[in-house]
Amino acid sequence: SAVISQKPSRDICQRGTSLTIQCQVDSQVTMMFWYRQQPGQSLTLIATANQGSEATYESGFVIDKFPISRPNLTFSTLTVSNMSPEDSSIYLCSAEKGDTQYFGPGTRLTVL
Amino acid sequence: LAKTTQPVSMDSYEGQEVNITCSHNNIATNDYITWYQQFPSQGPRFIIQGYKTKVTNEVASLFIPADRKSSTLSLPRVSLSDTAVYYCLVKSPSGGYQKVTFGTGTKLQVIP
Numbered sequence: 001s002a003v004i005s006q007k008p009s010r011d012i013c014q015r016g017t018s019l020t021i022q023c024q025v026d027s028q029v030t031m032m033f034w035y036r037q038q039p040g041q042s043l044t045l046i047a048t049a050n051q052g053s054e055a056t057y058e059s060g061f062v063i064d065k066f067p068i069s070r071p072n073l074t075f076s077t078l079t080v081s082n083m084s085p086e087d088s089s090i091y092l093c094s095a096e097k098g099d100t101q102y103f104g105p106g107t108r109l110t111v112l
Numbered sequence: 113l114a115k116t117t118q119p120v121s122m123d124s125y126e127g128q129e130v131n132i133t134c135s136h137n138n139i140a141t142n143d144y145i146t147w148y149q150q151f152p153s154q155g156p157r158f159i160i161q162g163y164k165t166k167v168t169n170e171v172a173s174l175f176i177p178a179d180r181k182s183s184t185l186s187l188p189r190v191s192l193s194d195t196a197v198y199y200c201l202v203k204s205p206s207g208g209y210q211k212v213t214f215g216t217g218t219k220l221q222v223i224p
Contacts, residue, residue: 004155035214042199043156043214092155099144101212103155 002027002097004104012110013083020079021107023093028073033094033101034066043092049076083111116200116215123221130187132218134200137181144203145176145183146212149196156199156214160185187220195222 003026013019023032034046047057047068055068069077080087088111093104118134136145144163148156160167162174162183173186187194197217204212 042216045213094155099161100146100158102158105155106153108153 001100002029002095002102004093004095004102006091006093006104006107008107009105010108010110012112014112015084017083018079018081019083019109020077021091021093021109023076023078023095023104025074025095027097029095029097030073031096032070032076033096034068034076034078035092035094035103037090037092037106039090046078046091080109083109085111087111115213116202118198118200118215118218120216121219121221123223124190125223126191127189130190130194130220130222132185132187132198132200132220133182134185134215135182136200136202139180139202140204142204145174145180146201146203147172147174147185148199148201148214150199150217151196159198161203190220190222192222192224194220196220 005024007022032049035043036046037043045058046061046066047055049055049068049070051070051073065081067079090106090108092106094101116134116136124130144161146161147159149159150156160169160172160174162176164176167174175184197219199214199217201212
């Protein structure tokens, strides 16, 4: 299995600023993923991050708004740029280990 | 990616067996069926995964008929701590990794 931690666990930010969310996995993994979950809703995949290559974004998500870094096999960051209240959500990091995706606890973001 | 459909919510009394059925009519030959559990303010937790027939682990059983167009998650003797949202997913191999799409989920409420 894989244990995933995220920082920060929650934050309140002002409109127009940016926040970088960190994701740490306790073992080396090839694929990492970033999801967004609106309150009471299901999860939506933002992008897939493979170490050593550019992240692959899903429809509706762009690199300028959600830049992702994947510097090594245990770490990734997601930046939410130029935030607006519509970006208020829970952001979850996930990693694939073997046949299974494991999830972090999420980062609850509120944009005022 | 195959779309999944499952009941929005279910209620059950403590000690009963709960069966949650998910339909995935467009499942492809190489796709796997996976179930996750999510508690409030936590990331999804892997429960069980299968390809066909029946899979059982210490937490649940997964029944998949021959046509694989549906699957049923069975939780034996539920307790209050099983109150959560349960997601049925279809995992599709894509570019060397497993891409997953979360559906709406089933909110299970266990009643004392």
